[in-house]
Amino acid sequence: MRADELKDAGTLAGTALGELAELAQGVHHAVAERLFALAGNPARPIRLMHDGIAALAYGSARLGVKYLPPAAGLVAAAMHDPVTESAHDVPRGRFVLGAVSGFFGDRMAEQQPALAPQMRMRLHGGPLRHLPANLVADATHSGTATGRLVFFLHGLCETDLCWSFAAERRWGDRTCTYGSRLRDDDGWTPIYLNFNTGVHISQNGRELAEQLEQLVAAWPVEVTEIALVGHSLGGLVARSAAHQANALEYAWLGPLRHIVGLGTPHLGAPLERFANWGTHRLNRLPETRPFATWLNRRSVGIKDLRYGAVLEDDWLGFDPDELLHDRCTPASLLPGVAYSVASATLSREPHGLFATDLLVQHSSAHGIGKVRSIPFDRERTFHLGGRKHHFDLLADERVYQQVRTWLAGADGAGRTAEERKPRRGRIRRPA
Numbered sequence: 001m002r003a004d005e006l007k008d009a010g011t012l013a014g015t016a017l018g019e020l021a022e023l024a025q026g027v028h029h030a031v032a033e034r035l036f037a038l039a040g041n042p043a044r045p046i047r048l049m050h051d052g053i054a055a056l057a058y059g060s061a062r063l064g065v066k067y068l069p070p071a072a073g074l075v076a077a078a079m080h081d082p083v084t085e086s087a088h089d090v091p092r093g094r095f096v097l098g099a100v101s102g103f104f105g106d107r108m109a110e111q112q113p114a115l116a117p118q119m120r121m122r123l124h125g126g127p128l129r130h131l132p133a134n135l136v137a138d139a140t141h142s143g144t145a146t147g148r149l150v151f152f153l154h155g156l157c158e159t160d161l162c163w164s165f166a167a168e169r170r171w172g173d174r175t176c177t178y179g180s181r182l183r184d185d186d187g188w189t190p191i192y193l194n195f196n197t198g199v200h201i202s203q204n205g206r207e208l209a210e211q212l213e214q215l216v217a218a219w220p221v222e223v224t225e226i227a228l229v230g231h232s233l234g235g236l237v238a239r240s241a242a243h244q245a246n247a248l249e250y251a252w253l254g255p256l257r258h259i260v261g262l263g264t265p266h267l268g269a270p271l272e273r274f275a276n277w278g279t280h281r282l283n284r285l286p287e288t289r290p291f292a293t294w295l296n297r298r299s300v301g302i303k304d305l306r307y308g309a310v311l312e313d314d315w316l317g318f319d320p321d322e323l324l325h326d327r328c329t330p331a332s333l334l335p336g337v338a339y340s341v342a343s344a345t346l347s348r349e350p351h352g353l354f355a356t357d358l359l360v361q362h363s364s365a366h367g368i369g370k371v372r373s374i375p376f377d378r379e380r381t382f383h384l385g386g387r388k389h390h391f392d393l394l395a396d397e398r399v400y401q402q403v404r405t406w407l408a409g410a411d412g413a414g415r416t417a418e419e420r421k422p423r424r425g426r427i428r429r430p431a
Contacts, residue, residue, distance in 0.1 A: 001087045003077040008112035010073015012104070015111070017065035019294060025058040026290030033286065088117060089128070094159045094194070102157030105198015106299045119195040119207050121151075121215070122160065124179050128194055132215035139189070140220045147224040149216075150188045150407065152179055153195075153208075155232025155263075156301065160194040162231070166394035178229070178400050185404065188227070197233055198299035202312045205240025209250055212241070216252040227258035227407050231394055232360065233305065235264025235341075240310040243331050253334070258407055260340045262393040263357055266374050267364040268307040270356075273324060276306055280323045296321050308364070326372065333375065340380040340406040341366050342399060344388035357390040380406060 001009065032054070036047045087093030094117075101108055101117050108116040120128040121135050123144065129135040139145035154162045168174040179190025195204050216223050228238035238259050245253050275295060282292035300320060307326040309315050314328045333339055343365035347354040355362040366381055367374030382402045384392065393399055 001080070001093070002084060002114070003080050003082075004114040005087050006077040006080055007070075007073045008108075008114040010070040010076070012100075012108065012112045012115060013073070014066055014069035015107075016104075017069065018062055019297065021058065021062045021065055023290045023294045025054075025062070026293070027287060028054060028058070030286035030289065087115070091161055094161060098154075098159035098194075098197070099157045101196050101198045101299075102301065103198065103299055104297075105196040105301055106200075107198075107297075109196060109199055116198075117159075117194055117196040119193065119204065119211065120160075121191050121193050121211070124177070124183065124190045124192070125175065128160065132211050133218060135191070135215065136218045136220065144183075144189060145220045146187050146189045147221050148186070148188045148227075149219075149223060149225070150179065150182055150190050150227040150229060151212075151238075152177075152190065152192045153228065153230040153234030153237050154193070154197075155230075155234050156197045156305070158197070158231070158234075160192040162391075163192065163394055166391060170395035177395070178403060181400060182404060182407065186408065188407070193234075195237075196301075198301040200300050200312070200315065201233065201236050201304045201310050202240050202244070202314070204237045205310065206244050208237060208241040209245040209248065209252075212245070212252045213250045216255070223252075223255045225258075226252060226256045227260065228256075229258075229260040229262070229403065230264060231262045232264060232390065233301070235259075235261030236266070236304075236308060236310050239266075239331060242334055242337065243311065246334055256334075256337055258338050258340065260342070260403060260406060261365065262342045262399065262403075263344060263360050263365055263390050264341065265305055265360045265364045266308050266341070266367045267369045267372065268326075269305045269360055269364070271359060272302055272306045276303075276321070276324060279321065328372070330372075338380060338406065338409060339376050340382075340403075341376050342382040342384065342393060342402065344384040344390065344392050346387055346389070348385045350383045350385060357388060357393070359390040 032050060036043050087097060097115055097117055105116060118130060120130050121132070122128045123135065123138055123142065126138050129138065152160070152163055154160060163177040163179065164174045167177045177190070179192065182188040183190055193208070195207075216226070228241070230236070230238040238261070242253065242256060242259060275298070279292040279295050282288040282295070300315070303320045304315065307328045309328050310331050311329060318327055343350065343360070343362045344357040345355045345362050346358070349355070350362040362383065363369065367376045382399070384396060384399060
């Protein structure tokens, strides 16, 4: 880890431990309040003694966790090797930071920016690049650039390496992924993204739209086709990017042909709705209220998954912890873009109690809801059933063959010749 990362790691550890100490103190205080209230006046002397000891104990603990971890981080930073790699560039470090940022990424972006993942892209087997221009340089130098670009977006708490790790478990080869196979079979250039899943989905979508605008404008060969393939939350980021790019009239929408969601909670995830419901129940009693406060500190990226919020209008100006209120506005499907969806379920059939991959329900992945639905083309849907879970969608032969079939339909779902033309003269650089 670099010096700034070690400092921020100490600060993050102190913050997390401080919140746990606050949780323990809150529960202890509420339980003691109830017990001493039942005991009445005879217990008043004992209560005074108890309150004094508890205040001293918890005050010392909170003071310790507030200053000791940051101090340790500063000492470690002062003693670190200046040539040490960044944690973001080491697979194990990237894995840990990806998981942590899924839960605390919005606060990390504000308070521990050195640890918060930034949106970066890489070629297959290449290093992550902060700037699209550097990725273009990699493609030019390697001579691997083609006019067909397929972008892979990971899900919550994942990283760009999730495709490789899943492939190693499934096929025994980390270098063999959906991207490498599409490259070898059909001439696509695979590009993998890594980003902070704890910030708003709409924020990631806006940044992706801006980076694609720069990348496509500088790509060494003419871009004729673009496909966005997202796993879980990544599918929502893909939809958000396309919707916002359309509003901004970005040129890369010209060659955009496909958006594929693999286990994407288009209508939300039940686990986040349960967490939202649970915090309101926990908030009713003083003994459980500290747990509700602690749980409500989960990232806004997770809260966006409650009903699949992909636009800023879905959350701006609203209480993120309000009880089970779907405020998502219709994010219309763009004409001329083929939207494809895939789901996995524990059950063989896509219905019933076990029509879920443990994290996303089949109906949500296919945009089928009782109150709100998304009009995906039912001819472009796929179901992987029979003891299949959420992460099976990252590396499965049947899923790959289906994705390959979808991407082979490069007509963009009936796009006309005029609609296929890239939008000239509309490339805008972000301020």
